[in-house]
Amino acid sequence: MSADICEVCLKSDMLCPACQKLVDEGGISQLELSVSRFLHSTREENPAAKDIKIVELIESDGIVTIITRKGDAGKIIGKSGKFIRRLSEKLNKRIKVLEQGADIKSTIQGAILPLALLGINIVYTPAGEKIKVRISASQLRHSPIRLEEIKKTLKSVLKKDIEIVKE
Numbered sequence: 252m253s254a255d256i257c258e259v260c261l262k263s264d265m266l267c268p269a270c271q272k273l274v275d276e277g278g279i280s281q282l283e284l285s286v287s288r289f290l291h292s293t294r295e296e297n298p299a300a301k302d303i304k305i306v307e308l309i310e311s312d313g314i315v316t317i318i319t320r321k322g323d324a325g326k327i328i329g330k331s332g333k334f335i336r337r338l339s340e341k342l343n344k345r346i347k348v349l350e351q352g353a354d355i356k357s358t359i360q361g362a363i364l365p366l367a368l369l370g371i372n373i374v375y376t377p378a379g380e381k382i383k384v385r386i387s388a389s390q391l392r393h394s395p396i397r398l399e400e401i402k403k404t405l406k407s408v409l410k411k412d413i414e415i416v417k418e
């Protein structure tokens with residue numbers, strides 16, 4: 252995330268003039284603020300939360316994708332998903348957590364959950380690498396997941412062109 256909210260504002264529901272200015276000027280979004288406050292509120296239970304760095308938050312269609320530094324996803328998710336469930340309830344949104352720099356396959360697998368990844372193919376085009384993500388067409392029919400969302404998320408995480416192939 253681009254900017255940090257001060258300790259005092261993380262703990263309260265109010266914003267000091269400096270942090271208010273940050274929010275007003277778009278240095279931090281309401282969503283970033285909510286997630287930062289949530290992480291702060293879990294610190295006693297989850298001391299690892301203190302070191303979590305969120306690289307990017309992407310929100311669309313009620314799904315929030317949290318992109319963390321490598322190694323931080325588990326700290327946000329918590330044992331058996333307890334922290335992420337709580338955050339999801341608090342924001343009233345579905346949440347996905349992806350790690351920056353994780354290998355491509357596990358990033359994609361995380362992004363398409365609960366769908367299974369049939370496979371990936373990397374295609375080299377004159378415009379650069381393109382990743383073909385192969386998923387099961389029949390699974391997709393029973394899932395609320397939106398392919399456009401997955402594509403958008405994966406593009407911003409992997410910085411590569413993505414094509415989703417239904418098989």
Ligand SMILES: [Zn+2]
Nearest residue numbers: 257260267270
């Ligand atoms: Zn402040």
